[in-house]
Amino acid sequence: MAPHTSSHDRLRLVVVGNGMVGQHLLAALVDAGAAPDLDITVLGEEHRPAYDRVALSSLFDGRTAEDLSLVQPGFFEEHGITCRLGDPVTTIDRESRKVHTASGLVFAYDELVLATGSAPFVPPIEGGDAPGCHVYRTIDDLRGIEADAADPAVRTGVVVGGGLLGLEAANALRNLGLDTHVVEFAPRLMPVQLDEAGGAALRRHVEDLGVHVHTGRATTAIESADGRPVRLTFDGHEPLEAQIVVFSAGIRPRDAIAREAGLEVGPRGGVLVDGSLRSSDPTVSAIGECAAVEGRCHGLVAPGYRMARAVAARIAARATNAVAGPDQRFEEADPSTKLKLLGVDVATIGDIHAEPAEGERRHALVWEDPLRGVYQRVDVDDHGRVVAAVLVGDAQPWGELLARFRRAEPVEDPGALLRPPADPASGGGATIERSTPVCSCENVSAGALLDAISEGCGSVADLKGATRAGTGCGGCVPIIEQVVRFSEGAPAGAAPPLCAHFAHTRAELFEIVRVTGLATFTEIIEAHGVPGAAERQGAGCEVCKPTVASILSSLGGGHILDGEQGALQDTNDHFLANLQKDGTYSVVPRIPGGEITAEKLIVIGEVARDFGLYTKITGGQRIDLFGARVEQLPLIWTRLVDAGFESGHAYGKSLRTVKSCVGETWCRYGVADSTSMAILLEERYRGLRSPHKLKLAVSGCARECAEAQSKDVGVIATEKGWNLWVGGNGGMRPRHAELLAEDLDDETLVRYIDRFLMYYVRSADRLRRTASWIDGLDGGIDAVRRVVVDDALGLADQLEEMMASHVASYRCEWRETIEDPDRLARFVTYVNAPDTPDPRVQFVQERGQIRPARADEREQPVTIGGVR
Numbered sequence: 001m002a003p004h005t006s007s008h009d010r011l012r013l014v015v016v017g018n019g020m021v022g023q024h025l026l027a028a029l030v031d032a033g034a035a036p037d038l039d040i041t042v043l044g045e046e047h048r049p050a051y052d053r054v055a056l057s058s059l060f061d062g063r064t065a066e067d068l069s070l071v072q073p074g075f076f077e078e079h080g081i082t083c084r085l086g087d088p089v090t091t092i093d094r095e096s097r098k099v100h101t102a103s104g105l106v107f108a109y110d111e112l113v114l115a116t117g118s119a120p121f122v123p124p125i126e127g128g129d130a131p132g133c134h135v136y137r138t139i140d141d142l143r144g145i146e147a148d149a150a151d152p153a154v155r156t157g158v159v160v161g162g163g164l165l166g167l168e169a170a171n172a173l174r175n176l177g178l179d180t181h182v183v184e185f186a187p188r189l190m191p192v193q194l195d196e197a198g199g200a201a202l203r204r205h206v207e208d209l210g211v212h213v214h215t216g217r218a219t220t221a222i223e224s225a226d227g228r229p230v231r232l233t234f235d236g237h238e239p240l241e242a243q244i245v246v247f248s249a250g251i252r253p254r255d256a257i258a259r260e261a262g263l264e265v266g267p268r269g270g271v272l273v274d275g276s277l278r279s280s281d282p283t284v285s286a287i288g289e290c291a292a293v294e295g296r297c298h299g300l301v302a303p304g305y306r307m308a309r310a311v312a313a314r315i316a317a318r319a320t321n322a323v324a325g326p327d328q329r330f331e332e333a334d335p336s337t338k339l340k341l342l343g344v345d346v347a348t349i350g351d352i353h354a355e356p357a358e359g360e361r362r363h364a365l366v367w368e369d370p371l372r373g374v375y376q377r378v379d380v381d382d383h384g385r386v387v388a389a390v391l392v393g394d395a396q397p398w399g400e401l402l403a404r405f406r407r408a409e410p411v412e413d414p415g416a417l418l419r420p421p422a423d424p425a426s427g428g429g430a431t432i433e434r435s436t437p438v439c440s441c442e443n444v445s446a447g448a449l450l451d452a453i454s455e456g457c458g459s460v461a462d463l464k465g466a467t468r469a470g471t472g473c474g475g476c477v478p479i480i481e482q483v484v485r486f487s488e489g490a491p492a493g494a495a496p497p498l499c500a501h502f503a504h505t506r507a508e509l510f511e512i513v514r515v516t517g518l519a520t521f522t523e524i525i526e527a528h529g530v531p532g533a534a535e536r537q538g539a540g541c542e543v544c545k546p547t548v549a550s551i552l553s554s555l556g557g558g559h560i561l562d563g564e565q566g567a568l569q570d571t572n573d574h575f576l577a578n579l580q581k582d583g584t585y586s587v588v589p590r591i592p593g594g595e596i597t598a599e600k601l602i603v604i605g606e607v608a609r610d611f612g613l614y615t616k617i618t619g620g621q622r623i624d625l626f627g628a629r630v631e632q633l634p635l636i637w638t639r640l641v642d643a644g645f646e647s648g649h650a651y652g653k654s655l656r657t658v659k660s661c662v663g664e665t666w667c668r669y670g671v672a673d674s675t676s677m678a679i680l681l682e683e684r685y686r687g688l689r690s691p692h693k694l695k696l697a698v699s700g701c702a703r704e705c706a707e708a709q710s711k712d713v714g715v716i717a718t719e720k721g722w723n724l725w726v727g728g729n730g731g732m733r734p735r736h737a738e739l740l741a742e743d744l745d746d747e748t749l750v751r752y753i754d755r756f757l758m759y760y761v762r763s764a765d766r767l768r769r770t771a772s773w774i775d776g777l778d779g780g781i782d783a784v785r786r787v788v789v790d791d792a793l794g795l796a797d798q799l800e801e802m803m804a805s806h807v808a809s810y811r812c813e814w815r816e817t818i819e820d821p822d823r824l825a826r827f828v829t830y831v832n833a834p835d836t837p838d839p840r841v842q843f844v845q846e847r848g849q850i851r852p853a854r855a856d857e858r859e860q861p862v863t864i865g866g867v868r
Helices: 021-032 054-059 139-149 164-175 196-208 256-260 301-320 398-407 446-454 460-467 479-487 506-516 521-528 546-552 571-575 598-611 630-642 674-685 748-763 772-774 782-789 796-810 813-818
Strands: 011-016 038-044 082-085 089-093 098-099 106-108 111-114 118-120 133-135 156-160 179-184 212-215 219-225 228-234 244-247 249-253 272-273 284-286 290-294 337-339 344-350 364-370 374-380 388-393 437-439 586-587 613-616 623-628 655-660 694-699 713-718 723-725 737-745 843-846 849-852
Touching: 011 021, 011 106, 011 284, 011 301, 021 038, 021 301, 054 139, 054 164, 082 374, 089 256, 098 344, 098 694, 111 301, 133 139, 139 244, 156 164, 156 737, 164 244, 164 337, 196 344, 196 723, 212 374, 219 613, 228 244, 249 598, 272 284, 290 374, 344 398, 364 737, 388 398, 398 437, 437 446, 437 723, 446 460, 446 479, 460 479, 506 521, 506 546, 586 630, 598 613, 598 623, 598 630, 613 849, 623 630, 655 674, 655 723, 674 694, 674 748, 674 796, 713 748, 723 748, 737 782, 748 782, 748 796
Parallel strands: 011 038, 011 111, 038 082, 111 284, 133 244, 156 179, 156 244, 179 212, 272 290, 655 694, 694 713
Antiparallel strands: 089 098, 098 106, 118 249, 219 228, 337 344, 344 388, 364 374, 374 388, 586 623, 613 623, 713 723, 723 737, 843 849
C-alpha cells in the first residue's frame, strides 16, 4: 500500500499512542503555536481518545467516559491533526521512516514519538487467566469488571496488589458494592512510596472504609468453578473466597514494536532514551511509561507530562527553525507526588528509602496523630535541608515541603513544617507563598494560580481551564480549592473542604443544610457543590455521600433507606446490620444500660436457636447475634421488635451503648442509681447520627466499674451529684477523658450532655472521634467548657432545641423497615430468586455454636437447623 501522503513543506510528526501523555504532547505543541507548521498524525490502539486513567474508579461513582475525556470536541479538526483510533501501529520501518498499522495503512514520518504507555503485569499464578480475572488499566477493563459484578452471585472481589493502582482498583470494587479485599505481597501498602509507619496509617484508613487488607501474602493459585473464581490460595495463609479477581501488581513498559524495530531498550524494559528523549535512532523519541530515560522508567503521570513538554519544545523548535532552549531536555524527575486514595490524602517527596551519601546523615522528624489517622515524616540532612517526606491522612504541608526540597535550602526549624501551629493573634495560618508548588503534573505554582485569579478566574474549574492545574492525577485539587479560598480572604490554615465536590467543611455543610432545609443530596450538591459538580462528577464520592447522609439523619431527614438516602449509605447502614467476613450480618438489639428481663433474654435465645445464629456478649453490655443472611434480617427483626427490642444501631456512626454498673440499687459502694441514669441517657440519644460512633457510660461511684473515663461521655456519681467527663475512648489508641463539670444534678447533667453532643455533631469533621475533635479545638477542653457550660457563644438554647427535636422524632429503623414493603424489597440475596439463600455461606459447629467454615472444611459442610 502506498504511504500516507502529506505536504512536504511541513514536518511530518507521527505520534503512536493517544493516552494521557500522548495527548499532553499534542496540547503542548498547540500551546507553542507549532501545529500549523506540522503535519501531525496520531495513531491510537483504543477506540476512544485520551481519557483520565487516574480517575478510572470514578466510573463506578457516577461519572461517565465522556466526563473522563481529555480531548475537547473538535480538538483534532481545529488544529489539523489526523487521528486514527482503534488502529494500532504494528511495525516501524526505520530505514524508510514509515509506520504500518493493523489495518494496513502506512504513514511516513520525519519525527516519530512513541507514547505507547505500559501494560499491567499479571503474576504467573496458576488460574490467573481464567474468566472473572481482570486487569485494571482501561475503560474497557472496567466495563468487564462491571459486567461481572452485575451477577447477583458475585459478592466479593479481591485486588492482587496494594500499590497506587491496586488501591484505585479496590475503590472501584467498593463503589460496585462488593465486599473488597486487597492482597499485597510486601509487608505494607504502597511499599515503594511509604515507610512502615506510613503504610500502617494508610492501612487503618483503608480498613475504616470497609476494605479488608492482607499484607505479606504470596498468591499461589486462583481456583475456579462454573466459569468464575471461587477462592485464592496463599503460601502459608488461609484461602480467601472471591468471585472477581483484579490484578494490579505493577506495570511493564510497552516496548514490543520498538524492540522489533531494533531500537535499544533499558535493562528493565522500555525504549532507552537520553535526556532529550531521543532513542538510539535520533528520529524516534519516547515519552511516558514506555520510555526508559537513561535506563529508568517512570510510572507516574507528572514525569510523563514533563517528557511531553520537553519533546514538544524540541519538535516545535525544529518545525519553526527556532533556537534550541533548555526546556527541550527532560530533567530527571523526582518521585514526589500527592494523591487521594479512597478519600485519603497520601503524599511523598523524594525517596524515603534512599540511603544517605557517604559522609552524610539523614534525620527523621515525625508527627503522628493516631486518633485522626495522621502520619507525617520529613527527613532532613545535617544542614536542615529537606531530602524526603511521607504524609498520610493530612497532606497540607506538602506544598511547602516540596518547595524547600526543590530549592535545597536549609530550614532553621524543619519540625515546624509539619502541621505548623497557627498564630492566634494573626487570626489564621500562614500566608501562601507564590513559589509553593501546587500541581506537579503541570508544573503550576501557587503564584501562577493567584495570577490567574487576578485575571478573572474565580473557581477551581476556571483555574483548571486557564492553567491546567488539577487536570492530571487530580491530587492537587484540594490545594487549588484552598488557594481560591485564600484569595477570597480565608486564612491559608483554614480547615480543608470536605472533598472535590464541596468547597465547604463538614461543619459548614451541616449549617447550610440546617438553615436552608434542603432534604436531598441532589438538592444540596446542585445548590452548594463546586461549580459543575452535579453534572461533571455524578452523584458525589465516597466522602461526601455518607457525610451528607449522616447530616440529613442528624437533622431528622427521615428513614435512611428512603429515596436518595438509601444510595448514600455505607455498607452497614445499607442493610441496618454489620457485615461480617463471610458475607453474613450480625444483629445487635438495643439493651439500654445493659438491663434486661428474663423474658427478653429467652426471646434472644429462641431467635438465636431458630435462625442458627452465633451469640456473643460484648464489652458494651449487649448481645450480638452473628451469621444472619440478608434475607433473614427482616424475619429476625420482626421477632425481636415484637418482644419489645429495637435497633441497637451497631451498624451506624451513632450512639452505640451506655454502659453502667448496678449502682446504689444493689452495690454497697454505690452512691447513685447509675442504671436508671444510663437507661435515661441511652433512650434519649438512641439513633443520633454523628461524625463517628459514640459510647457512653455511667458509674455509680468513684470505683468506676463502668469505665466511664474511657468513653466519649462518662458520668460518675459523687456524694454531691454527677461528674461529667468527655473525650475518652478505648480501643487500639486509648485516651483518658477530661473532666468537663462537677457535682451536677440530674437535670443539669442531661442539659450539658445535650449541648456537648450537639456541639460535636455540628462542628466535628467526618470520622473524627470526640477525643481528637476536642484536641483540635483552639483551647481544647476549655473551649468546650466555654460553649457547653458557660454558653459563651450563645448557642445553648439552639443546641438544646436540636436535641429535643431529635428525641421527639426518633423512630426505630428496624420497625419502620419491616412495616414498609418497599424498604423490605432490598433485603434479598438474589433479586431474581428472593427466597434462595446464598449457597456459599456455610458454617461448622464449635463449642456448641456455629462459626464460618474454613476452606478445608467446606467439602462436608454442617447445615444448622432452623428457619432457612
